Amino acid sequence: MPTYDVVVAGLGGFGSAAASHLARRGQRVLGLDPRPAAHAEGSSHGESRIVRQAYYEGASYVPLLLRTYELWAALARDGEPLLRRTGGLFMGASGTQVLEGSVATARTWDLEHEVLDAADLARRFPALSPPAGTLGLYEPQAGVVGPEAAVAAHLAEAADAGAELRHDEAVTGWVSSPDRVLVATTRGHVGAGALVLAPGRWAPDLLGDLELPLVVERRVQHWFVPSRAENFVVGRLPVWMWDLADGTLLYGVPELSPGGGVKAAVHFSGGTPAADWTPAELAATLATLLPGLGDRRARATDCWYTLTPDRHFVVGWHPGGERVLLACGFSGHGFKFTPVLGEVLADLVVDGATSFDLSLFAPERFASTSPVR
Template sequence: MWDAVVVGVGAMGSAALDHLARRGHRVLGLEQFTLAHALGSSHGGSRMIHQSYFEHPDYVPVLRRAYELWDDLDAWQRGHGGNGLFFRTGGVSFGPASSAIITGSLLAARDHGLPYSTLSLADARRRFPQFSPADTDTVFHDDTAGFVIPEETITAQVARAQEHGAEVWENTEVVSITPTAGGVTVDVSRDGRSTTVTARKAVVTAGAWTPRLLGQLNVPLTVERQLMYWLRPAVFEAEFRDGPVFIHDNGTGEHIYGFPWLEGEVPGVKVAAHHNGLPTSPDTLDRTVSPAEVAALRARLALISPALADAEFIDAKACMYTSTPDKNFVIGRDPRAGHENVVLACGFSGHGFKFAPAVGELLADLVESGSLSTGVPMFDPLRFPGVQVAAGR
């Protein structure tokens, strides 16, 4: 009997494993593929991180805690022979003054006293000649912004958990989770062989596969196809290498974002559009990227950075967002009667990675306390009417 079993060892599962193991729990992680794989939502070499959170200012306290935990994980990884996984580069956001990215970033920064500046267009064009804000744009600089490396994060969180006694089974698919009086019974297929695991608690962090495991809970989740592109600009190479992360809002809520030039698995500048992807599922995700999709991206980039619009195309990869209707996360105890020993975290809606170590901490708190919710109302599974019906409340 394990103290806890973690179902799905991606971003959030590896974080939960890390926190639970360091608190002294006997914990087992079950992952259907290999660790840090490229089939879910946590691959592609970089994830943006920033504190002036345009999505909602209430995320800022969680982000502040996440930054402490990122610094700690980064130091641990460097102390164990790594090259770091958390990099502060600063971040530039630009778009019309009324756009969500500008109004939301200013609101969060002012509400929480975060370090930021707004740049005059002349200043922005001088400091960041690789970008081309329009004459009507406002330019916001977030001093706290940067990026984290998803694959290194999962690897480090698992390694630190294992250092504290955790076990991880790769190539192990969880087929079902059955609550029992004293915990849970988990049926798995391990390297093709069926077996059963028992634990006092289950933490379900299955990303885009969550509906398959927790379907009857009725958390409204939509899986969306998202593309990442790597480009090699012929000009401003030094500026892109030493540059900030960036987000552009075209005034209709469409966001394109990108990273400095990184020498990762795919060297170059990574850019992506946020949301507006086609609905999909883990089984039907189309992983090929068409020339028409690359052309559409180039047209969009022409407004932001001609250097990127004309850059050499290197590669593109597909990934999945798992989104809730309000784009806020779902973190809490399974509210259904009899499911008191199941804790879940899902619906990260395309912006969850930067929170991963803090989500792991919240999940470990839920496992230990048995509470129904984290105390953060916007993460509460019970905010969705269908969930309350399913829970019989």
């Protein structure tokens, strides 16, 4: 039976990063995925992912974010750096989660930022006309990375460092013991010192026995074509998030290349389920923030969130499986962490420990909870 130091199940956002870091640390890696590299059926496609540090989801993410920025700065595809700084605006009325959480995190970690009122926002960014009372935290370090390019770059690094990557084979099960893991695949069995499970939205299929309270939800990424595109380009419009105070959170990305369209989407919804918002509904809601965006769409694509009840990740050792690591439940905000969590997964496999505090992501925290809905 073939034997490896590590088998990585899933070669999307997180599996590709883990395979890269593990292989570059000298591990003999087998990466398995039943789908082609950088495919569009999971969670890592759609040209852009927002990266930011003034994290409203919690100040305790910041050490990981500082390290992930260092790793993004070192990651390139065809000589092009993957991280593109556009600046970021995190907006809402006073008291809303995105605004207050971003400000609190920026202050706690002394991150470069400004807080702008509605008039400042409209003056600085010509596409914006926020409702009176809106405040925005502006973070100059925020930007975007391309998910398909990042997956391809991590896979290329992994392959260059000797990883064997197969895109026609799935992991179907495993048996772990104190000294190794026997991994069952759609083509047979392999032995490994460790197994990293990064199956994205397919986690409930692969991890059914663990009964993690994961909920998989569709999201639609839309690209609009404003009549005055010059106000929506990088340099004039940052990436943005807008908290409408009723549980609805919208976000968008400026036009990244000429004619490429302006991306906008529903992150979470306080009313109609996020997946059911029509393009007209989204355009009408955004008309109060970005009046020139219009309702003409160039294209749209579905993508999938794998949500945990607390919207924090699941990263750590499998509670019932020695030598098996979990990386899933990224709850719609994981991509920016792919490089650093790839490194953390490699630390756990190679050194048995990491310097980062992963307690927020402990798989055991759901022991007595049931799915969100």
